[in-house]
Amino acid sequence: MVNNIDFMNYNLINRKIISNEELEQLINSKEKFYLKVFYEKPETIFKFFPNTSSYNKEIKKDINYSHLALETNEIYLNEPSNFNDPYDCGIYIDREKHWSYFINYYAKLMGIENKDNSKELLIKKLKNFFNENSDIETSINFNYCHTEEERLRLSIFIYKIRNYSFEKISVPDKICYAILKALNDDFLEKKNNLTDKFLISCLTAEKDNILMWSHYANNHKGFCIEYDLSEAKYNYLKLNDEEKNIFNNLFPVVYSGTRKEIVNYNFNGDTFLFWYLLGLLRKYHVWSYEKEWRLTLLKQEYPNHIIKFFPIKAVYCGCKMPKEEIKKIKEIIRGKNIDLYISKIEEDSYKLKFELSK
Template sequence: MKLENKKIVTKEETPYPNTLYKYREWDNPYHQTLITKREVFFPPPSGFEDPYDCKIPIRYDLLTYNERIEFGVRVLKAKEPGKPHHYYRQKAIQQYPNSAFASPKRIEEIQKIEAEDFDKRIGILCLTEHPDSSEMWNYYSKNHTGFCVGFDPKILFDYLGGGGAVLYHDEIPIIYPTPKHSYDEQLAFQIFSKHKKWAFEDEYRTFLSKMAQPLSTEDRIVIVPPEAYTEIILGAYMPEEWKEQITKALPPELINIKTRQSTINEGEIVLV
């Protein structure tokens, strides 16, 4: 699919690391395609372990009464353009007692619907700057039996339309409805904000979005140009059989890619 330019920089004037990495499991056929077909997959956020990752609710409940009325005014202006402002405001005030904003339960229902809709229309590619993180090897590469692929972030993000660093917070940011937070601000908060307990990942992300309709499985798969690949790192406990399989499975355009082996020395990961 053609990617839209949607570059979001979350650490201004901070250069990308020289390489960004994706940890995978070799005995998972879907993970193998990262090498065999040069495919990256943009999963929906619903599969993420962090309950707030891309799931921060928009806080309609924190709007003041006047802010809720003004929100209603904007909705009415879109439905009935060309009327004077006092018409919209008076009508918004009249409708308020029966609006969603007057009911905490309805606000929760709206937040749930928005979260489900967001999940269907967004795909996130997660990468890290660390190829030697024991926690990452354990969790994302099946206890050091998998592999890790390095990418040139400039080539990768230029091709995918942009990307940026995840920012880690003591408390999850509050996201307000427009216009207090624009749509772009809401998107940036959702995609690039995580709790500091996940800071060890030092994560960078890029994303796909398709607002008109849900992303299909095919939409979420993107073929990456071979020049974006920099290296493959084999897990310290990867079986020899799998190492041979990887060597044989490399497509011609990746045959000469640098390959390294990770080892564990006194609890530290060493790449050789």
């Protein structure tokens, strides 16, 4: 039972209990993680829709986007900032540790030695650099930068300090103020990295959860779509590049009772999975009833926030959906080889049953 799991030491992934140690091993092995997820992906997956209309300012009329999802087989990708859980897609970074790391990082790129690892000493040396060099553009020494990325990061950091030092603000030490403000920019950039770069669509492994119907299907007046992943799973090599990208980026959520601190502050290809599992895919265990699978895609690749998803297998209408709305659903899916089910309340249990509509 989920309620009996020690979520401080264990996690729930795709309805399986996994220890913190096992999760660490997966994080440290991309191949094992992606292979595990690939074979555990379900043959069908579900998404709930409210079946309500909202006003579109561009065309100046109401649109039922739930109907549109049925008509076009498209899924909307949302920004994490719009989610109802304030912790969703958030990461935990200790501000003081982060500042200490990047003070040393930028000082190293400038060739400033600091054997005692003193923040105060480094800030003093950085201040001296800016006080002694009026022409910053020609004073930057890139000899200690080993990559183009390091050169770029150092340039941005120095220019930020210079610009912040020109702000009209009354502070005892403008250079120190500018350094700390530039470091805080780094902190906020890292903290918002996941939410700024990705778009997400939330799906689930089950169609009969009462809470899901209540929360995401307009109190059972909406509907649930079942998508068929079997062809993608068993004939993966026949997928086109976009279909593979969508299938590859469908992951089960990690339900946990802890927020693990990010200690590797550089977000790149080597640290991607680490940040991914601790941010985009990690949720507090009280949400585990959702049994969520999460489609996560890069915002820059899908600027319209819309993707064509896998084939629709069936539609399940909520037990409170009016008959006239059911008729509309039938019209939309007519001739599309999609089954339609009507949900009913079980009399002798707290369960829903689904009857195939003829």
